Amino acid sequence: MKIRIFPGPRRSAAIGVVYLVVMFFGHLPDHLILFPTKTPIDVGGAICKTVAFENGELEIWTAQSQRAQQQGGADVFILRFYGNADRADRWAAIEAEMWDDRAVEIWGMNYPGFGGSTGPARLSRIGPAALSAFDELKRHANHRPIVPFGTSIGATAALYLAASRPGGIAGVILQNPPPLREMILRQFGWWNLWLLAGPVALQMPRDLDSITNARTSRAPAIFLLAERDEMVAPRFHRLVVDAYAGEKRVIALRGAYHNDPIEGAALADLNDALGGLVGKTSLQGKY
DSSP states (O other): OOOOOSOOHHHHHHHHHHHHHHHHHSOHHHHHHOOOOOOOOOOTTOEEEEEEETTEEEEEEEEEOHHHHHHTSOSEEEEEEOOTTOOHHHHHHHHTTSSTTOOEEEEEEEOTTSTTSOSOOOGGGHHHHHHHHHHHHHHHHTTOOEEEEEETHHHHHHHHHHHHOTTTOSOEEEESOOOHHHHHHHHHSGGGTTTTHHHHHHTSOGGGOHHHHHHHOOSOEEEEEETTOSSSOHHHHHHHHHHOOSOEEEEEETTOOTTOOOOHHHHHHHHHHHHHHHHHHHHTTOO
16 A cells, blocks of 8 residues: 655645735735724724725824813824724823823824724735825824824834825834834744745835835934833834934833833833924924
8 A cells, every 4th residue: 555645746736826825815914913803992082083095984083182172272293003903092082191281182093994994904004094194184283293103013104104204294203113024034934934924024015114114214203112022022123223214212111011001201201202302393493
């Protein structure tokens, strides 16, 4: 009796075809990285507005700090991009009050496929969606300063804006920024001999290439880096920081993990740094 140890040529070819189809046509990076949800969330007083995007709409959640409400408008706008398993409706109202006594308005964007934003959820749609949200906010801001603020994968969207709309922003805030392609290849490639990591890395949208965007960004940047980040290792943070071409200030989140809140001395430093960004914008006569 003969025992066939290896599959025949036809079976090998079939396996190869299935591999290629799954790797390159199954939107595998989107399924591995994005975790969209649409369940209702307590918005805590945030206000929803929609922006036309492609054949649907983006959901934007806005909230003003008490100071902005008291004086009838904001002095500075924060365009907020959150992590890959988070939503703007959860945080907009809460974050409006984290800026001391400053008159701030938060605009938090839900990525396509998240919350009320029209799907599907695709990495390739994050960059264009960020531009649409920014262009709408710019019309609303009426020359007042805009600061994109991205956390985790949201930092890739904020960096894309910094590279694409350099004259329209006062600066950018980047919390635990991931260089997606480098992380996939260096952190996850070894255990699958790069058969999975290689194709996934190749499919990362150029819009979300943090290293390339950092090298072409000139706006002042504030980096918030979690010292014990267990999801985006600090060595990957440093790749983005070191590549960033513009003026930069690094604020260490000491003892913090990836999803820990900004608080204490780090929050005070962030408020101080935001004041510096807004002050420079004012001196340059941009608003």
